[in-house]
Amino acid sequence: MTEKQAITTGVSEAPPRASEWKRFRRVFFQRKLVLFGLIILALLVLTAILAPLLTSYSPTQGNMTESLQQPSWKHLLGTDLQGRDTLARLIYGSRMALAVGFGSVLFAGAIGIILGLVAGYFGGITNMIIMRIMDALMGFPMILLALVISAVLGSGLLNVIIALSVATLPGYARVMHGLTLSIRENDFILAEQGMGASNIRTMFWHILPNGLPPMIVLITLQLGALILAEAGLSFLGLGIRPPNAAWGAMVADGRRYLLTFPWLSLAPGVAIMLVVFAFNLVGDGLRDALDPRLRGLL
Amino acid sequence: MTSYIIRRLLMTIVILFIVTLIIFFVMQLLPGDPLVIFMGQQAGSGGISQEQLQELYVRYGLDKPLIVQYFNWVGGVLRGNMGESIYYHEDVGVLLLERFPVTLDLGIKSFVLYNILGVIMGMIAALRRGKLIDSFATVISYIGVSIPVFWLGILLIYIFGLRLDWFPIIGYTLPTEDLLKNIHQSVLPVFCLSLMGWAVIARQTRSSVLEVISQDYIRTAWSKGLTERAIIFRHILKNSLIPVITVMGIGLGLMFGGQVFIEQVFAIPGVGRLLVSSVFAQDYQVVQSATLVIAAIVIVVNLIVDISYGWFDPRIRYG
Numbered sequence: 001m002t003e004k005q006a007i008t009t010g011v012s013e014a015p016p017r018a019s020e021w022k023r024f025r026r027v028f029f030q031r032k033l034v035l036f037g038l039i040i041l042a043l044l045v046l047t048a049i050l051a052p053l054l055t056s057y058s059p060t061q062g063n064m065t066e067s068l069q070q071p072s073w074k075h076l077l078g079t080d081l082q083g084r085d086t087l088a089r090l091i092y093g094s095r096m097a098l099a100v101g102f103g104s105v106l107f108a109g110a111i112g113i114i115l116g117l118v119a120g121y122f123g124g125i126t127n128m129i130i131m132r133i134m135d136a137l138m139g140f141p142m143i144l145l146a147l148v149i150s151a152v153l154g155s156g157l158l159n160v161i162i163a164l165s166v167a168t169l170p171g172y173a174r175v176m177h178g179l180t181l182s183i184r185e186n187d188f189i190l191a192e193q194g195m196g197a198s199n200i201r202t203m204f205w206h207i208l209p210n211g212l213p214p215m216i217v218l219i220t221l222q223l224g225a226l227i228l229a230e231a232g233l234s235f236l237g238l239g240i241r242p243p244n245a246a247w248g249a250m251v252a253d254g255r256r257y258l259l260t261f262p263w264l265s266l267a268p269g270v271a272i273m274l275v276v277f278a279f280n281l282v283g284d285g286l287r288d289a290l291d292p293r294l295r296g297l298l
Numbered sequence: 299m300t301s302y303i304i305r306r307l308l309m310t311i312v313i314l315f316i317v318t319l320i321i322f323f324v325m326q327l328l329p330g331d332p333l334v335i336f337m338g339q340q341a342g343s344g345g346i347s348q349e350q351l352q353e354l355y356v357r358y359g360l361d362k363p364l365i366v367q368y369f370n371w372v373g374g375v376l377r378g379n380m381g382e383s384i385y386y387h388e389d390v391g392v393l394l395l396e397r398f399p400v401t402l403d404l405g406i407k408s409f410v411l412y413n414i415l416g417v418i419m420g421m422i423a424a425l426r427r428g429k430l431i432d433s434f435a436t437v438i439s440y441i442g443v444s445i446p447v448f449w450l451g452i453l454l455i456y457i458f459g460l461r462l463d464w465f466p467i468i469g470y471t472l473p474t475e476d477l478l479k480n481i482h483q484s485v486l487p488v489f490c491l492s493l494m495g496w497a498v499i500a501r502q503t504r505s506s507v508l509e510v511i512s513q514d515y516i517r518t519a520w521s522k523g524l525t526e527r528a529i530i531f532r533h534i535l536k537n538s539l540i541p542v543i544t545v546m547g548i549g550l551g552l553m554f555g556g557q558v559f560i561e562q563v564f565a566i567p568g569v570g571r572l573l574v575s576s577v578f579a580q581d582y583q584v585v586q587s588a589t590l591v592i593a594a595i596v597i598v599v600n601l602i603v604d605i606s607y608g609w610f611d612p613r614i615r616y617g
Contacts, residue, residue, distance in 0.1 A: 135309075136316035139597040140589070143555035144573075148589055151577040152327045228446055232559060235448050236574055251449050258452065259460050266456070269449030277444035 028289035037281030044275055048094040057085035059092035059245040068261060077263050080253065082243075086264060089245040090271055096246045097275060100160055100230040100239075101223045108165035109219055112172025113208070119173070120180025121203050131177060134170035142167045143229055150238045160239050164226055175218055179211035213290040220286055224279030231272045247272045302608050310601045317593050318375075322368050325582045375590065385581035393572060394588060400470055401557055401568035403480075407488045408553055412495030413546060419496070420503025420542075421535065427508065435500055442497025447490055447556045451563035454486045468565040487564045491556050495549035502545040506538040513537075540610050547603040551596045 028034060047054065057075075062083035069079045077086035119130040137145065149163035183189065184207065192202050233239035234248030242249060247268040254264025352361075362370070374381055380390035423435035459467035465486050473480040510516065511534060519529045558570035565571075569588055576584035 132309075132312055133316055133320075136313045136320060139313060139317050139593045139600075141551040141555035141592065141596060143558065144589060144592060147558065147573070147577065148321070148324060148585060151580075151585065152324055224444065228444070231446050232448060235446070235559065236562065238577070248446070248448075251446070251452065255452060258456050262456055265452055266449075269446055269453065272446045272449065273441070273444050276446075277440055280440060280444055 024289045028285050031285060033281050034285030037278040037285065040274055040278035041282060044094055044098065044278070047091055048098050051091050051095060055085065055088040055091050057088035059084065059089045060243040068257065070261070071263060077267050078261060080250075080264055081257075086250075086267060089250060090247070090268060093245040093247045093250065093268065093271065094275075096157070096240050096244060097227045097230065097272075099157060100164065101226045101279075103157075103161040104164040104168060104226045105219050105223055107161060108168045109172050109215070109222075111165070112169045113176045113215060115169075116173040116176025116178075117180050117203050117208060117211075120177040121184060121199065121207065127177075130173065134173045134177075137166070137170040138174070140167070142225070143232055146229055146233060147236070147238060150233055155238055155241045157240060157244075160230055160233055163233070164229055167229070168222055168226065171222065172215070172218065175214060176211060179214060180207055183207045183210045214287075217283055217287040217290060220279060220283035224276040224283065227272065227279070228276050299609065303605055306601060306604055306608075310597060313597060314594060317597070318372050318590060319368075321586050321589050321593070322371060325586045326364065371586070375587065380587040381583045383576075383581055383584050385576065385579040385584070390583050390587045393584060394569060394591060397567055397569045397572050398591075399472065400566060401561070401570060403473060404484060404487055404491060404557065404560070404566070404568065405553060407484060408491035408495065409546075409550065411488060412492035412549060412553075413499055415492070416496045416499025417503050417535075417539070417542065420500040421507055421530075421538075423500065424504045424507035424511065425530070432504075435504065439497035439501045442493045442500075445493065447494065448559040448563050450493065451486070451490045451560055454490065455563070458486060470564070470566040470568075487560045487566060490560050490563075491553055494552050494556060498545055498549050498552070499542060502542050503538065506541045507534060510534050510538040540607065543603055543607055543610065547596075547600040550599050554592055554596060 062079070062085075064083050066075070066079050066083040067081055068083075069075055071078045075085050075087070077090070079085055080089070115130050115134070119127040146163045146167040149166055150159055153159035153163060180203075189202060189206060192206055197206075230239055230246070231248030231251070234246040235252045237249070237252070239248055240246035250268035251265050251272075254261065254266075254268070257264050371381065378391060380394070382388065383390050383393055386393060419435050419438065423432040426432055454465075455467045458464045466483050470483055471479045516529065516533055519533050524533075554570075557568060558574060560566070561568045561570040562574055569592065573585060573588045573592075576582075576588065
């Protein structure tokens with residue numbers, strides 16, 4: 001629409017919605033790397049859901065007569081000390097990785113977004129208190145905070161989720177806080193308030209939806225970081241409780257047999273890396289596709 | 299500038315105060331009594347009587363109310379007295395001081411390495427945008443942020459230690475004792491520690507250089523007839539490094555996190571390893587002080603980064 005037309009019709013230039021979706025699809029699916037990431041993630045989710053169909057071995061119950069075997073047709077990646085099939089443990093490990101990833105994102109994302117929203121919207125002393133606590137939490141290296149908290153809570157799926165949620169909480173709060181500050185300045189928020197909308201309504205119906213695209217990007221990237229952190233905690237023995245299959249713990253357990261059975265330790269690491277890699281690729285793809293500043297460039 | 303520094307300093311003090319609160323109260327949630335662990339150690343020597351237990355509670359200040367314990371701890375840390383380790387029966391400050399040079403040595407090497415490599419790789423990738431080297435840099439930086447650092451350590455131990463026998467697989471020697479041995483032993487751990495920072499810095503440098511290249515003053519520099527060398531180093535590099543500085547602080551936090559794992563994998567007696575073993579021994583005096591020291595370092599470095607950022611870029615200072 002030219003400038004002249006805009007003036008005569010009195011309509012400001014708003015990009016039509018349909019083209020926005022088209023642009024998203026074009027930018028997002030155009031890059032092969034992003035597509036590669038999406039395929040890995042799809043495979044991961046399928047693996048987690050279909051785990052019992054993909055392998056007939058149990059991830060926790062081993063056959064002691066088949067302890068420590070080299071890869072064979074029977075056990076594609078060999079077996080560990082307890083005679084458990086490594087491939088089966090890898091397959092079931094995807095469930096733990098996804099459970100921790102999505103569990104922490106839901107938990108920390110929900111709380112962090114609300115904290116950031118409240119701090120940014122109300123400002124003043126509320127903002128001061130919330131954001132300084134978030135700054136303090138950010139002062140810790142993420143993995144260190146998670147380590148200390150899981151040490152306090154003990155190992156186990158739920159405790160790992162809690163520990164990682166506390167450690168990643170400030171990230172969401174900070175981004176949402178910044179978004180709220182800028183979205184709040186828009187005229188449509190003023191109009192909404194002028195019409196008597198409550199604070200809750202303004203925050204959750206108007207500011208939050210406008211801040212969602214960057215939050216979705218952050219969440220996707222966080223999923224990768226969380227799976228990496230969970231693997232680290234499990235590696236140290238502070239994560240998922242044995243005998244449950246967790247990739248990080250598998251790396252640690254297999255270490256003792258590195259010279260004779262390198263796959264015990266190396267295969268789960270490849271799984272962790274691929275999944276984190278995929279989340280990072282898709283996260284970056286989403287960012288470019290959702291970033292309005294790149295409109296016209298991409 | 300002065301008021302900006304003072305404002306940032308005050309904020310840092312407030313944040314450090316909250317950090318101590320968080321650490322202290324998280325540690326209070328610890329299950330199990332640290333003294334019970336202590337008694338477990340003493341079991342061989344015939345156990346401990348109720349009176350002795352009471353005496354120990356008093357000795358470690360555990361009989362006092364929480365708020366008093368908190369101020370005792372913070373006050374002690376400020377005076378350089380971090381209490382006594384329940385597990386090692388040694389002063390926590392001494393324990394930390396013994397291990398700190400090790401962590402610092404590896405940390406500084408990695409910090410220098412990842413910043414130099416990251417900036418060079420990011421620069422080249424941006425200047426040769428779309429070329430093979432750019433794709434290579436992109437892949438490296440994706441791998442750097444996706445690879446589990448402990449697994450990378452194990453992989454390198456397997457390839458370069460066990461298979462090729464180029465580097466020792468475990469152990470650490472202080473550079474003051476034997477410099478050559480120190481360097482030889484540091485190669486693998488330092489590489490592992492720096493990879494993530496390398497990736498983060500390279501990405502930031504690349505996008506920042508790309509932004510600077512399209513600025514008008516770069517076109518002016520070209521049209522003035524400056525050499526490519528002068529433009530790259532005096533105009534592009536200098537201006538594009540400003541946003542990179544902020545990421546250096548983030549890289550530091552990541553690196554400290556990585557040291558917890560790398561010291562474990564390579565059996566290096568640093569702060570990270572002390573922290574992990576103390577977590578398992580439920581030696582909360584050590585855990586809380588070590589955590590505080592690391593957090594304080596990260597926060598202070600980020601303060602310095604923020605201030606230098608304001609100094610380099612006046613737009614921030616007055617914003």
